[in-house]
Amino acid sequence: MLRDSEGRPIDEGGWFVAHGTDVETRWDGRDDWVPHLTPTARFFVRNHTEPPRLDAATWRLRVTGDGVERELELSLADLRALGEASYERTLECTGNGRRYFAEQQGGVRPGTQWAMGAIGLARWTGVPLRTVLERAGLRPAAVQVMAVGLDAPYVEDGVDHGHVRRPLPLAKALDDTLVAWEMNGEPLPTDHGFPARLVVPGWIGIASIKWLGELRVTTTAEDSPWTTRWYRMHGDGWSGADAVLDRMPPKSVIDATGPLRAGQLTVLRGRAWSGEASIRMVEVSTDGGRTWDEASLTGDNQPSAWAAWEHPWTPAAPGEQVLLARATDSDGRTQPELAADNEDGYLFDAVLRHPVIVE
Known part of the structure; x- marks a missing residue:
């Protein structure tokens, strides 16, 4: 992404809504704005500090900690x-x-007042994290991997919190987590973690640490400000394990309605997705939630990736209408009417109200 001298995005294509130095993808406007794979140049950006400028030739990934038999220092060629x-x-x-x-x-x-554009679907290429850990000789007592980025230390109100870092439970590290060096068939752009990053499918975005510099494998659990101060549920009723943020909930959106005219058939289209699960069903309401009909899923439907859906509708009369879509995933989780309240506005998963005007 092109940026000006102050780090603000230069959006020549009009694909984004700017939030300071971060951007969210616009999904409204035209049908062709929602391809299955999000083009890299249209992928949302959320960074905590200014992206570092790293040299792929000299970059190294360190594997350290008492949870491995031998510490490693790996180049990009070593990873490949x-x-x-x-x-x-x-x-x-x-x-x-x-x-x-x-x-x-x-x-x-x-916090950043995102609509629903702080998400993207990409094809990620790299090496499974479990392969890297096996190369280092994983000890039986190992319990987690602390992934540490190489971006500048994060400073808030004069307090230096260090590099962005977040612990990953060993079970997830050994499952489907990837140390990625490509995005949509090309080297990672700077804004997305060049030369290598974690991709932790189905989990909150902060878990997928960018500009990866260290994997610290430990036999005891360690916290970071990105699990205690931020990216944790705060507020009434949130404590202990209930406050931990990891897996994302099911969500759905209506992306396109086309021209809406009374008595004329149109096709509503959208996407649905869920963390670590595929989509079992999408239901659509064209009367503000009084009745629901099942939509048709189209195309790919993989865990931790979105599925497209469509639903035919013939509006009966002109005027204002409210359309709704709700997803149920393969684990049986269904979007609620209201999202669970919390002080930081995390995990908004309620059914979205989509007002339209029928001519």
Whole structure:
């Protein structure tokens, strides 16, 4: 992404809504704005600090800690030599949809006021994290991997919190987590973690640490400010394990309606997705939620990736209407009418209200 001298995005294509130095993808406007794979140049950006300028030739990934038998220092060529895997998965900011806490539930929450564009689906290529850990000799007592970025230390109110970092439970690290060096068939752009990043499918975006510099494998659990101060549920009723943020909930959106005219058939289209699960069903209401009909799923439907859906509709009369879509995933989780309230506006998963005007 092109940026000006102050780090603000230069959006020549009109694809984004700017939030300071971060951007969210626009999904409204035209039908062709929602391809299955999000083009890299249209992928949302959320960075905590200014992206570092790293040299792929001299960059190294360190594997350290008492949870491995031998510490490693791996170049990009070393990683490639360990093998390669590719898959299509979404990355989504934890605060995606935050503005709807105010618009639909009457409570403004602090932070970036994302609509639903802080998500994208890309084809990621890299080496499974488990392969890297096996190369280092994983000890039986290992419990987690602390992924540490190489971006500048994050400073807030004069307090230096260090590099962005977040622990990953060993079970997830050994499952489907990827150390990725390509995005949609090309080297990672700077804004998306060049030369290598984690991709943690189905989990909140902060887990997929960019500009990866260290994997610290430990036999005891360690926290970071990105699990205690931020990216944790705060507020009434949130404590202990209930406050931990990891897996994303099911969500759905209506992307296109076409011209809406009374008595004329149109086709509603949208997307649905869920963390670590595929989509079992999408239901659509064209009367503000009084009745629901099942939509048709089309195309690919993989875990941690979105599925397209469509639904024919003939509006009976002109005027204002409210359309709704709700998803149920393969684990049986269904979008609620209201998202669980929390102080930071995380995980907005309620059914979205989509007002339209029928001519």
